[in-house]
Amino acid sequence: MRAGHAPGRISAGAYVLHSGLGKWSGDDQQAAGIHGMAAGAYPFLGKIPPRRFLRAVAAAEIATGAALLIPFVPALVGGTALTGFAGGLLGMYWRTPGMHKPGSIWPTQEGMAVSKDVWLLGIALGLVIDGLADCRNRR
Template sequence: MKLRTVPGRLASGAYILHSGLELWKGDERQAAATHGMAAAAFPFLRDVPPRRFLRLLAAGQIATGAALLAPFVPSALAGAALTGFGGSLVAFYLRAPGLREPGSVWPSREGIGVSKDVWLLGIGLGLLADAATECRAAERG
C-alpha cells in the first residue's frame, strides 16, 4: 500500500465498514425501507426479500470496507471494490425518484446525502488510476 493511498482508503474504508456493521443489525422495518428505496431505483430487486437484501447489502459493505482497510489488499483490488460500490450508489442517486432537481443532476434537498457518494466513486477511480500508473512504470523498467 502506498502512503498516498492511505487517507482515501482509511476514510472510505472505515465509513463503509461501519455502515455495513450497522446495516447488519438492522430490523425488519429498516430492511423494508432500504429494500423499498432500492427497488424503486432498480426494479429487478423487487423479487429479493427485504431482509435478505439488507443482509446482502451489509455483507457487501463489510467486505468492501475491510478490503480498503487491509494493508495487504492491493490498491487495484481495493479500488475495483470501491469503484463498484461507489458506482452503484451514484446509479441509485441518478435513478431514485425525488433525489434530484427535475431535469438536473443536482440534488434535491432529499438527495444531498446520497449525492455525496460521488466522492467514494472518485476515490475508487483514483486507486485504480494509481495502480495502473504503478503497473506501467514497472513495465518500463
C-alpha cells in the same frame, strides 16, 4: 499501500465498514426501507426478500470496507470494490425521482445525503487509476 492512498482508504474504508456493520443486524423496518429504495431504482432487486437483501448489502459493505483498510490489499482491488459500491449508490441517486433537480445533476434536499457519495467514487477511481498504472509499470 502507498502513503498517499492512506487518507482516502482509511476514511472511505472506515465509513463503508461502519455502514455494513450497522446493517448486518438490521431489523425488518430497516431492511424494508433500504430494499424499497434500492428496488425503486433497480427493479430487478424487488425479487429478493428485504432481509436477505439487507444481509447481502451488509456483507458487501463489510468486505469493501475491510479491503480498503487492509494495507496489503492492492489499490486496484480496493478501488474496484469501492467503484462498484459508489456506482450503485450514485445510480440509485440518479434513478430515484425527487433526489435531483429535473434535467440537472444537482441534488434536491431529499437527495443531498446520497449525492455526497460522489466523494467515494472519486477516491475509488483514484485508487483504480493508480492500481492500473502500477500494473503497467511492473511489465
